[in-house]
Amino acid sequence: MKNILPRLALTSLLVAGSVHAAEKPDVGISPWGPNDQIGRLNMITPESQASILSRIAGGKSYDLSVDYFIGMPSWQAAGDPHYRIWMTHTPHGNVIDDPLHLGEEMNEHVSYTGAAISMYTHMGTHIDALPHFGLNGKIWNGFEASEHLGDRGWSVAGAEKIPPLIARGVLIDVAASKGVDMLPDGYRISQQDLIDALEKQHVSLQEGDIVLIRTGRMKHYNDAEAYMNNPPGLGIEAARFLVEVSGAMVVGADNLSFEAFPSEVENNYVPLHTYLLAQHGVPIMELVYLEDLSKDQTYEFAFIGGSLKLRGADAAPIRPIALPLNKS
Incomplete structure (x- = not known):
């Protein structure tokens, strides 16, 4: 595992010039081989699972999922169905x-x-599978929609390929770090916001982490209009910090769509989704319930979650739990 805080000097080199790059990016090719369909989830190994499970303190668990109900917040801009x-x-x-x-x-x-x-596959607490967004007709690892997408979904990289998630989880409580219950509408979380929150929490990220960002938006969950109205989210430099500096395996947040809008990239309306899913093979979790972790200031935990094995789907509901760790 690699501790990131000594490496922060690299960040400016990694993010410089990234927002308005002249060349249009293409999908990433997997270092795990031409048949890889799960991207960074290959970081889960028997050894990594045993390591985190051996540290569980016991005595308390946190449910990180939300209720499903008629009228719940959901993405409607593209005409997708309500629950x-x-x-x-x-x-x-x-x-x-x-x-x-x-x-x-x-x-x-x-x-x-x-x-x-x-329901739409991207409702409630869910995980985006790698086909959810692609670039230039292809998804992660160069799989082409023209060859691998039929009337019954994707023949590669569908939600059924997502393994059980057992890994170290880290909460980055940006709202609490800034002394507010909830970040303002439309707030774009920066790389520095993440660094500041980690330092205040006295937590370092490690390669292979599942990193969850709290904006506080979950306080509006029972009011769909308020929850969906211009929510805060991550900026591209913050995403690059999590992936290229910290080595995050999965990223997630308590909002819907993870990233902030409008886009920072001129030729891409969802640059974080394509950057994470298509270019780096990093699954995204959305609508993760983080209020109880925040209340108890539980920033490091064993994350255990299993998503529905929806064959060929671009996302699936997930019921994650967080188990606090013994102090090392």
Whole structure:
């Protein structure tokens, strides 16, 4: 594991001139070989998992996921569907319809409830798979949409390829670092904001971390309009700091879309998504619930999460937990 704070002098070299680069970037080619479909998740090894699991303190756990409900915040700008839940079976309906032909007496004795849901893959606490955004018709590792994307999703790098996530997790509480409950609308988190927060927390990043950024936006989660109205997010230099300096494996935040808008890059409306997913193979988590970690000032933990194995999908819901570590 590599400690990043002694390497901060490299940052200015890495980010200089990155925002308005003249050349249009292309997708990254994996150092793990031509068949790689999970990018930096290759950093998860039996040894790395054993190392972090051996440090769990026990006694407390944190649920980092949000509720799903009708009216929840969701991305609507491109016309994607809202979350919907409807009853397929109710106790009184079964008495009337008797769908299993059990008779009135049985249906009145044994109550039966069933439901169905419909939702966009990028709703609630979720993880973006690498095909979510690409460049020039290709995704991470040079896989081309023309060859690998059919009517039933991607034949490569879909959400079903995401392994169980067991790694060191780090909370960077930018809102608390600035002494506010929530960052202002549209605030663009900088590299220096991340450095300042880490120093105040007395935490260093390590290669292979799952790094979660708190903006405080989750305080608006029950008010979809307020939550979605120009949320704060990361700037491109902050993303480069996490990836190229710290070696983050996965990044995430408590907002939706992770990055701040409008774009800093003239020819790309979502530069952080293409930079992370397509160029560096770094999955993104969004709508991560970080309020309890912040309240308890728990900045370092074992992160354990499993996402739904949605074959060919560009994202999937995830139910992550954080387990505090023994002091080393």
